[in-house]
Amino acid sequence: MQFVTFIVLRDTINWQMNKDNLIQFFQDVLPMSAAKAEQLAEKYKAGKIARNGYLLKQGAVCNESHFIEEGIMRTYTYDVEGNDVTTAFYSKKMFPSDLLSFFKRIPSKEYIQALTDCETWYITYEEMQDNFHTIPEFREFGRLNIINQYGILKQRMISMLQETAEQRYLSLIYSNPEVIQNVPLKYIASYLGITDTSLSRIRKDLVRK
Amino acid sequence: MQFVTFIVLRDTINWQMNKDNLIQFFQDVLPMSAAKAEQLAEKYKAGKIARNGYLLKQGAVCNESHFIEEGIMRTYTYDVEGNDVTTAFYSKKMFPSDLLSFFKRIPSKEYIQALTDCETWYITYEEMQDNFHTIPEFREFGRLNIINQYGILKQRMISMLQETAEQRYLSLIYSNPEVIQNVPLKYIASYLGITDTSLSRIRKDLVRK
DNA sequence: CTCATTTCTTGCCATTTGCCAAGTGTAAGC
DNA sequence: GCTTACACTTGGCAAATGGCAAGAAATGAG
Incomplete structure (x- = not known):
């Protein structure tokens, strides 16, 4: 119901998502000018995934890096007994992605599923590679972003231990x-x-x- | 006793560690010529840490990236009740390091301790930055290595879950x-x-x- | 609205794990 | 040799969690 209302607004007043969250995110990860952050943000395109849809399926190579503007997703795999195991949740301003699959170009072991209707900003692997080569800030942002993901994962693992x-x-x-x-x-x-x-x-x- | 014997050998026949393991490691992470791998390996220096010594202590900024030639290390922190929590073990051909501290230049939350006498190959943060800027393969190796560490950590977390x-x-x-x-x-x-x-x-x- | 499905709760009992304490074995220092 | 740590095992009991099944509550489809 909420989503229907949203669509109506969108059509009626020609509303469109703005990239403020994304721009702010770049600046939070790596100090840079607003102009530079906007330049990076320009590389991203708007995406939509409907509730219960998939951003990535097991066996596929993750080819897009998404930033969530609105909605919730989860990643999951199946254990040896066939049980569904949720490995992470993602909401606003987070990066749902299988980094291993994305950067190593190997088939993913997991699913990334939208749990609500979602709106994202995304960039493809090829586009990201291009930008890595031509924009030093993008390269540096990418590296720090991976490190941050690593830190999040590590914290989660420690919480599982203790x-x-x-x-x-x-x-x-x-x-x-x-x-x-x-x-x-x-x-x-x-x-x-x-x-x-x-x-x-x-x-x-x-x-x- | 084993270590003493080792020292004697070292002094007697002028034995020195060779970098074959390290060179092979570069090639395993990123396909490259042997010559290129040797060039990268040249940047690394030999290090030693005695049993129970520390590679890194809580509060310090991790400033060296080590590759273990011989020995065993562990990383640990203390939980809120003051219990010692081991977060990882490292042995031959592994990279003990606090990536978060190393790349973000922030104080580490953990200790890295040698559990046996250890021999490593290492490079400092500054040296690594220089090499990142001047040797594309080094930059690419560094990125893939981080991704691999991320993959290892993720696998470990999933095993904690299931x-x-x-x-x-x-x-x-x-x-x-x-x-x-x-x-x-x-x-x-x-x-x-x-x-x-x-x-x-x-x-x-x-x-x- | 009704029916079917999914989600969530609850009871019962087994298993796993934690906590505490005692006891054994081993290695290091005096 | 003796003492002192330290490492490891074991027993008893409590707490946390799992497996199974039944039923209540919420949700979705027609």
């Missing part, structure tokens, strides 16, 4: 409240490394406290 | 048998995300099987 499922759940609420509102509990549970049954109990206990 | 502690222990034995032989059980346990008591029991059960 925090209880309840603490991890609270951290997720704090860092990504949108996800809690919009995502089925079973996905959140597998992201936390527990079953949906256990997560349901954890939530019950939290209400009591 | 495997039991026993499976993770067996995987570690398979992938890094040296570690099992040389590292106190408590470090291995915290790496696996369990207590040393639990790991001891898991080992007992494995013997029975």
Whole structure:
């Protein structure tokens, strides 16, 4: 319903997404002038993925790097028993992508799925390579962005080592409240490394406290 | 004892480490001629860290990128309760480093400690930056190496999500048998995300099987 | 609106793991 | 040799989590 309203507005007043979030993101990752950030942003095109659609499927080579303007996505794979395992959630201003597949040009092991209707800014691998070669700031941004992704992943791994499922759940609420509102509990549970049954109990206990 | 013998050899017959492992590593990460790989390897210097010594301490900026020729290291931090949490083990042909600290020039949150006497090849941040600017293959190697580290970390996180502690222990034995032989059980346990008591029991059960 | 499906909760019981403490074995220093 | 750490194992019990199944609640399709 919300999305329908949005479409109407779009058609009626010729609304279009602006790149402010993207531009700001460049500047947050790597200090640069607004003009330079706008120059980088110009390379990105608008994309849309409908709810339950896929940005990437297992076996395909990830060929686009997306920045989420609006919506929520998740990445997941299947474990040896065939269970669906959510490895990450992405919302506004995040970069859903299989870096390994994208940069090494190898088939991805995971799916990237839209959990709500999504709008993104994206650039293809070839375009990114071109820009890497011709714009030093782009190259540097790309490198720092990978490092940041690495840092996020590392933090997540440490939290798996040393925090209880309840603490991890609270951290997720704090860092990504949108996800809690919009995502089925079973996905959140597998992201936390527990079953949906256990997560349901954890939530019950939290209400009591 | 082994190490003492080694020193004697070194002094007696003027033995010196050769860079074959390092050269091979460059070629494994990024296809290139042997001559080019040797050129990159020339930039690296020999380093030694004695058992229980530190390659990096919390609060310091990681300023060297090491490749392990011989020995075992671990990275660890302290959690909120002050417990020592091992986040990774490194042995031959691996890259112990805090990438986040190294590339973003920020204080590290972790310690990198030698668990045995170690020999490495290393390069400083400044040297690496110079080489990035002047040798395209070095830049490309650096980027792919980061991506590979990201892939390793991701695989480890997925294993935390979907495997039991026993499976993770067996995987570690398979992938890094040296570690099992040389590292106190408590470090291995915290790496696996369990207590040393639990790991001891898991080992007992494995013997029975 | 109705029906079917999915999502979420709950109870029961088994398994895993944690916590604490005692005990054994081993290596290093005096 | 003796003592002192340290590493590892083991037992007992508590807490966390999983597996299974039933049922309630919410959602979606027609």
